[in-house]
Amino acid sequence: MKIALIGYGKMGKAIEAIALERGHEILYRVDLHNKEFLEKGFLQQADLAIEFTTPDTALENIHRCFDADIPVVSGTTGWLDKLEEIHQRCRQENKTFLYASNFSIGVNIFFEVNKQLAALMNAQQQYDVKMEEIHHTQKKDAPSGTAISLAEQVLERVSRKKRWVNGESAAAEELEIRSRREDPAPGTHTVTWGSPVDDITITHTAHSREGFASGAVTAAEWIQGKRGIFTMKDVLGLS
Numbered sequence: 001m002k003i004a005l006i007g008y009g010k011m012g013k014a015i016e017a018i019a020l021e022r023g024h025e026i027l028y029r030v031d032l033h034n035k036e037f038l039e040k041g042f043l044q045q046a047d048l049a050i051e052f053t054t055p056d057t058a059l060e061n062i063h064r065c066f067d068a069d070i071p072v073v074s075g076t077t078g079w080l081d082k083l084e085e086i087h088q089r090c091r092q093e094n095k096t097f098l099y100a101s102n103f104s105i106g107v108n109i110f111f112e113v114n115k116q117l118a119a120l121m122n123a124q125q126q127y128d129v130k131m132e133e134i135h136h137t138q139k140k141d142a143p144s145g146t147a148i149s150l151a152e153q154v155l156e157r158v159s160r161k162k163r164w165v166n167g168e169s170a171a172a173e174e175l176e177i178r179s180r181r182e183d184p185a186p187g188t189h190t191v192t193w194g195s196p197v198d199d200i201t202i203t204h205t206a207h208s209r210e211g212f213a214s215g216a217v218t219a220a221e222w223i224q225g226k227r228g229i230f231t232m233k234d235v236l237g238l239s
């Protein structure tokens with residue numbers, strides 16, 4: 001596969017290492033200093049793009065890839081208020097797009113456990129639920145994209161919770177997400193269900209960025225030749 005790597009920071013470099021190990025070619029490594037590679041003439045030489053940049057730049061980067069009609073695998077967090085715009089264009093113009101707030105296999109299994117636990121807890125009013133995410137101090141967004149995914153999964157299943165809030169919450173109908181920033185922390189997510197008599201806590205701890213990067217390359221391999229909107233659930237057969 002010829003890959004246009006959009007974003008050559010911590011994740012871009014981790015993805016490059018795994019893609020090369022698996023025999024793929026990195027055609028372009030795009031960062032703020034060589035954005036000319038985002039032009040159609042360059043991008044259309046790649047089989048697909050893997051995009052891990054910043055909350056402010058992801059939307060435009062994905063549109064550029066659509067202009068060049070190449071599939072995009074994106075993991076950038078903090079821009080999801082614009083996701084529907086991308087989905088609409090993808091549907092209207094028959095493009096190819098795969099987004100995941102977290103590409104690791106472990107977190108995608110953790111998502112399924114979180115959903116099952118939340119469904120069971122809907123009838124158990126005595127339990128309150130809280131979340132915590134811990135990341136490195138360079139992270140730009142809070143709460144993490146993964147924490148938002150976990151929170152949305154709970155909100156869809158637990159009728160006594162109406163919305164998530166980032167920080168301390170006093171209202172019973174709010175789902176509190178605490179964000180901690182400390183180094184080194186590739187990404188830890190905890191969901192705690194507490195009652196007066198006991199707690200149930202589930203935690204996923206990433207030991208490095210390897211799981212995210214490996215999942216993104218697997219998603220890129222899987223998406224080749226497909227058209228439409230996909231998620232890691234499709235890649236992992238969890239649908």
Ligand SMILES: NC(=O)C1=CN([C@@H]2O[C@H](COP(=O)(O)OP(=O)(O)OC[C@H]3O[C@@H](n4cnc5c(N)ncnc54)[C@H](OP(=O)(O)O)[C@@H]3O)[C@@H](O)[C@H]2O)C=CC1
Binds near residue numbers: 077
């Ligand atoms: N979905 C998942 O599994 C995961 C998602 N993430 C998310 O991925 C994103 C990137 O994370 P990370 O690699 O740690 O961040 P870094 O800050 O290390 O890297 C971001 C990179 O994007 C580049 N960049 C900024 N603007 C543009 C632009 N307009 N065009 C092209 N490149 C640009 C930066 O360039 P320069 O160096 O020149 O500033 C830098 O190379 C974040 O949103 C993070 O939350 C992270 C881990 C896993």
Ligand SMILES: O=C(O)C1=N[C@H](C(=O)O)C[C@H](O)C1
Binds near residue numbers: 135
């Ligand atoms: O910025 C990071 O590092 C990470 N971002 C993603 C997120 O916001 O959930 C995934 C992972 O936790 C690491």
